[in-house]
Amino acid sequence: MEAITNHNKKPGGLKRNSFLYKMLQQKYLYLMSIPFVIWVFVFSYLPIWGWTMAFQKFRPARSFWDQDWVGFKHFVDLFSDDRFFLVMRNTLAMSFMGLVANFTIPILFAVLLNELRHQVFKRFVQTVSYLPHFVSWVVVAGIVTKMLSIDGGVVNQMLMGLNLIDKPIQFMGEPHYFWSIVTASDIWKEMGWTTIIYLAAITGIDPEQYEAARVDGAGRWRQIWHITLPGIRTTISILLIMSIGHLIQIGFEKQFLLGNPLVIDYSEVLDLYALNNGITQNRYSFGTAISIFNSVVSIILLFVANGIFKRVTKESIM
Amino acid sequence: MKRKILKGTSLLLANVMLVSALAACGSSGDKEETKQPESTDAGKTETTTETTQPAMDTTPITYTMLAADPSPDWNQMQDDVGKQITAKTGITLKMDFATDANKVSLVAASGEYPDIISAKGSSNLFVDAGAVLELSDLIDKYGPNLKKVYGDYWNRLKWSTDDEGIYVLPTYDGVNNTYFDAGGAFTLQHQAVEEAGYPQIKTVKDYEKVIADYVAKHPTTADGQKTLGLSLLADDWRIMISVTNPAFQATGASDDGEIYIDPKTYQATFHYRRPEEKEYFRWLNHMNDIGLLDPESFVQKEDQYRSKIAQGRVVGVIDQKWGFQQAIDTLKKDGKLSATYGFYSVQLDDKTVDHTFEPTGFMGGYGIMISKDAKNPERIIQLLDYLASEEGQVLVNWGIEGKHYNVENGKRVIPQDVQDKKLNDASNFKKTTGIGLWNNYGPHYGDGVQDSTGNYFTTNFPEQIQNSYSDEDKKVLAAYGKTTWKDFFPSEKEFAAKPWGAAWNLPVPSDSDANIIYNKLTPIVRKRIPEIILSKPSEFDAKWDAFMAELDKNDVKKYEEEYTKYIQARVDLWSGK
Missing domain, CATH: 3.40.190.10 (Periplasmic binding protein-like II)
Incomplete structure (x- = not known):
């Protein structure tokens, strides 16, 4: 950056610190960023125009001016639906459980992997652990359902074999187990993949710090506590802030594939609710209203999380 | 251009002959109604009416189509039946299947419509949006066979009491369908x-x-x-x-x-x-x-x-x-x-x-719509008319004579080797022959309706159904003194038809x-x-x-x-x- 600014020194009438002056100096940088700005604008900002749909009684094939405007009717409908709050509870609960699990376990796993001295074994474990990431949810759901089945499912047979239970438990039919089953299968599938990021961050820590610590007499635990974990703190907080922003947008594949009528009160999530009540029922406007709500909540969550982190840890993404 | 016109006139002649042939056999077992003048009256006046009817244009043309039901064996019309249809009408369909229910909704909202739309339960989206053509006039001009097939049920094509236009040509339900077998529950x-x-x-x-x-x-x-x-x-x-x-x-x-x-x-x-x-x-x-x-x-x-x-x-x-x-x-x-x-x-x-077998009459409902943006919509009506003709219906149900079926003593018979392929290698059979791919794309008669030669239009009829039973099926049925599972149920003859058809559509x-x-x-x-x-x-x-x-x-x-x-x-x- 310095090189460019120095090279482009121009003795014009513009003040050195004015915006325009800087812009002129950095014109190539600006030019280079233009395609990306256009890209962001086209794909992220233009579609926001579609939000107007939420305030209309949208009907296809009519021009914008021919639509009927209904104000906040769709939002009122949304907030007066009991089901919506139920769905909200499920979304936040599963999201939160996923957040906690997906932070503690992969970090722990990354730190443990890092401590392994046997390279071949370490690579092997790492590969095995991230392979499930490439298995689609359809297959994972099939495996989970089969394993938890009362009709010859492995888990029930094991529990019976250990005499822990007298008769098989209908895991998939018990509403209260649902959140845990989703979280557990999520960890199995994504743990290895998330670990990669932390492992990469750990690799970036200067080995001299470890050497210095060892000279000072720090053992394995001390090194983990005082060097490894602080070393990846930035990565952890950035990822955490971003996942908090996505708390409400957890998708619906898992819940859709693992759910069944008996647990529907615990399995229906916001995205599924939006799909069922929006596009599938051709209620485009209602669907848009849900999506606006979704985005607004996400933005608020993101800012709040960012603000808190800024205060507490002096680290933030904005 | 000149060649086109020449071709057109010769086709006009062919068309007249085809239509008159159909008109001649139109009265076989049909109930005469004032609403369908083509059955007997048309026979007399055909020379005047048919010459005014525009000739069928068969210059190659491609139409896009959206179908709400996926058809995994669809072969881009490179199968026997598909090729024959292209040869007869000049039309090639470029299909787009809705792999999930939301696709139809999204197409409706996009404002860019395929030429032909089969939207099942979402038809009202397109009609409400004014995205599809009102078809009465086109059918009048170009659809003699369509009129013949729908005949008695013309009212069931109308959209609503407020708007009696025809927007959807029902192609899912077969007209005058008789069930020969029970399958549940x-x-x-x-x-x-x-x-x-x-x-x-x-x-x-x-x-x-x-x-x-x-x-x-x-x-x-x-x-x-x-x-x-x-x-x-x-x-x-x-x-x-x-x-x-x-x-x-x-x-x-x-x-x-x-x-x-x-x-x-x-x-x-x-x-x-x-x-x-x-x-x-x-x-x-x-x-x-x-x-x-x-x-x-x-x-x-x-x-x-x-x-x-x-x-x-x-x-x-x-x-x-x-x-x-x-x-x-x-x-x-x-x-x-x-x-x-x-x-x-x-x-x-x-x-x-x-x-279970309470008759619904022809249910109308799900079927084909034509986009307002389609070029030469009459060509599409002609395609549907061809599919609705006796020739077309036999083609899509039975295949090509001499290849997929033979006529022996005036009866259509499927050779054993073709039947075996149809049963044991069903998907491949569909892909290569195209038989069974068109059932929901053309107006058609249901099972049990006979054509002018006394053969059934479809390949589902009592003898064939009994042939498809296994020995064990037959043993159990014999023990009860029945011939088909349907015999366990009260026959449709015991009920009056429901005047609303089926409420689910x-x-x-x-x-x-x-x-x-x-x-x-x-x-x-x-x-x-x-x-x-x-x-x-x-x-x-x-x-x-x-x-x-x-x-x-x-x-x-x-x-x-x-x-x-x-x-x-x-x-x-x-x-x-």
């Missing part, structure tokens, strides 16, 4: 029925007894797996087919989707609110209580369900045959014929009559109260019904009352009122009032 394994000594199976108690006796005698199958008495499937919408709709059938009511319609007053009732059906669910509750209901019924996914049936472990299945056909095919392949199923007419008690506007309330009721039903069935019998009544109260709280009565209005309007429209 109460089924029993042949081995269980046989062991019980072919008892009378009329009520749920008879049905239960066959299952109970068999399970008591054979707690495990030959390969050591636990025998399951009765298995149901509640995976997503399949709950309606396997769990809730049979309540209609077992209580002597006609299945109209999620509502019951009083045949006299046309009053609609959300069908769970019928007191009779409570007793059906009580029976399912009892089946669960005595351990005959597969405890995984409401948890299992479709693949688990199918694999259980395919292992021959499930004595009774309540489902439509198409829902577990794959499992039956596996059983057949494994030689476990005695574990395949028979289809019985079962009622809650002996007071009611099974209405009634287009209810998406933003109507009825639709919005329905979407609130569905999750309640899908949750409560399984809960109630799995509860202790002592809690059944309390839980049922709570369920009813919950429906009430969610405006079920308003839903019924609205629906009654829709039904009334349809009856008026269809009866031409």
